[in-house]
Amino acid sequence: MIKVLIVDDSALIRSLLKELLSKEPDMMVVGTAPDAYAARNMVNKFSPDVITLDIEMPKMDGITFLAKLMKARPTPVLMISTLTEKGAEATLKCLELGAIDYIPKPKVGVAEGIEDYRQLIIEKVRLAASTKVKPTRTASAPIKEQSIIGGTEKIIAVGASTGGTETIKTFLISLPANAPAVVITQHMPPGFTTTFANRLNTLCKVKVTEAKGGERLLAGYVYIAPGDIHLGIERSGADYRTILIDSERVSGHKPSVDVLFRSVSQSAGQNAIGILMTGMGKDGAAGLYDIRQSGGYTIAQDEASCVVFGMPGEAIKLGAAVCVCDIKDIAENVFDYLKKTGSGTRL
Template sequence: MIKVLIVDDSALIRSLLKEIISKEPDMMVVGTAPDAYAARDMVNRFTPDVITLDIEMPKVDGITFLDKLMKARPTPVLMISTLTAKGADATLKCLELGAIDYIEKPKIGVTEGIEAYRQIILEKVRTAAVSKVARRTSTPATVKQQSIISGTEKIIAVGASTGGTEAIKAFLLALPANAPAVVITQHMPPGFTRSFAERLNNLCKVNVSEAKGGERLLPGYVYIAPGDIHLGIEKSGADYRTVLIDGDRVSGHKPSVDVLFQTVSKTAGKNAIGIIMTGMGKDGAAGLYDMRQSGAYTIAQDESSCVVFGMPGEAIKLGAAMTVCHLDNIAKTVFDYLNVTGSGSRL
C-alpha cells in the first residue's frame, strides 16, 4: 500500500487529489496538509511513501519545505506546478533539491481531460513510490580532453525522462568546452525546456540552448528538444543540422527519445554516441537499439544511479546498450571511446 501525503494550500485541490488517489486499491491518503507546518507534523507521524507538494504556499513555500525535508527525512516528492515560465524555474529548482517529478496544477472546474489527468497522477505516484530519492552530489570533474580534436561529424545523442534533468546536468557539467555536439530529448512540457536550457547554459562550459531547427551541429554546443515537438537531425552537405518534427506522439511522448535516436541512427550511424538515462517507461530503447545496429557506440545509465530504471532497463533488455555505467562515469566513458576512435576528426 502506497501511503500518500497531500500538501496544498487549496482545499479544492486537496479534495480533488484525495478523491483521485483514495479510489485506488494500492494507495491510501494518510493526510492532507494546508501548509508546511501541518505537513511537517504529518511527515513525522505517518512516514508517507510519497508526498505531493504545492510550490506556492503561504508561510513557508514548497521549495523551502522541500529543502528541509530532503535534509531531515528524504522522501519521494511530486511537485504540483503551474506550467508557466515562473513555474518552470521553481520546478527545476525543486528537481535540483531532490524532487522526483512534477504534476501540472489541476484546473478546478474543468472536467474535460480529467481522466487523462487522473491517469498521469496515478502513474507518477506509483513511479515515485519505487524510485530512488536523488542525493545531492558534488560537481563532477570536467573530463580532460587532450588527444582528440572535436570534429563536426561526431554527435552525442542523449535521452531521459523522470530524474533526467539532474542526470543531464551532471553529464553536461563534466564536458569540456570543445566537446562534440550534443542533442538531447528530455520529457518536459512546453516552456520548461527553455528554462532548463537557460539554467544549464549558465552552469556548463558548453553552450546550451533549446533547439530552433536548422542549426548546424557544432562542437561545444548542446541542443535540447522543445517541450512540444520532436527533435531529430538531418544531413546538410557535409554537416549535420537539427530538425524539428511536428508529428504524433511516439512511444507515448512528444518529444520522443525514439524519434531522436532513430534519426541519429539513420543520419550519423557510426559517427554517433547514444546515451539513455533515467526515466519511466521504454521510450528510447528501440531507438538506441537502432543506433547500435547502425554502428554507433551506445551507453545506458546503470540502475544504481538512476532515479527510475525504466528506460535504461528496457534498452539493456533489448541488447541496445554496449556499455552500462554509473552516471558519474558516463562522460569519461564517452571520451575514453572518442580518444580511441576520434583522432584526426575534421573540423
C-alpha cells in the same frame, strides 16, 4: 498500500487529489495539509510513502519545505507545478533538491484539468512510491579540452525522462567547451524546456540552447528538444542540422527519444554516440538499438544511479547498450571512446 500525504494551500486541489487517489485500491491518503507547518507534523505522525507538494504556499514555500524535508526525513516527493516560466524554474530547483518528479497544475478548469491528468498522477504516485530518494551528487571534474581528438565529427544523442534533469546536468557539466555537438530529448512540457536549457547554459562550459530547427550542429553546442515537438537531425551537405517534427506521439511521448535516436542513427551512422538515461517506460530503447546496429557507440545508465531504471533497463534487455555505467562516469567513458576511435567522418 501506498500512504500519500497531500500538501497544497488550495482546498479544491486537496479535495480533488484526495478523491482521485482514494479510489485506487493500492493507495490511501493519510492526510491533507494546507501549509508546510501542518505538513511537517503529518510527516512525523503518518510517515507517508509519497508526498504531493505544492510549490507556492503561504508561511513557507514548497522549495524551503522540501529542502528541510530532504535533510530531516528524505521522502519521495511529487511537486505540483504550474506550467509557467516561474513554475518551471521552481520545479527545476525542486528536482535539484531531490524531488522525484512533478505533476502539472491546470491553469484554468482545475477540476477538469486534474481529471485529464488522472492516469498520469496515479502512475507518478506509484512510481514515486517504488523509488528510493537519492542524495544529491556532485558532478565529476570537467574533462580537459586538450584530451579530445581534434576535428572529431561525432554526434552525441541523449535521451531521458523521470530523473533526467539532474542526470543531464551531471553529464553536461562534465563536458569541455570543445565537446562534440550534443542533441537531447528530455520528456518535458512546453515552456519547461526553454527554462531548462537556459538554466543549464549558466552552469556548463558548452553552450546550451533549445533547438529551433535548421541549426547547424556545432562542436561545443547542446540542442534540447522543445516540449511537445520531436527533435531529429539530418544531413545537409557535409553538415548536420536539427529538424523539428510536429507529428503524433511515438512510444507514448512527444518529444520522443526514439525519434531522436533513429534520426541520429540514419544520419550519423558510426559517428553517433547514443546515451539513454533514467526514465519510466521504454522510449529510446529501440532507438538506441538502431544506433548500435548502425555502428554507433551506445551507453545505458546503470540501475544504481538511475531514479527510474525503466528506459535504460529496456535498452539493456534488447542488447542495445555497448556499455552500462554510472552517470558520473558517462562523460569520461564517451571521451575514452573518442580517444580510441579518433576523428570520424560525416560522409
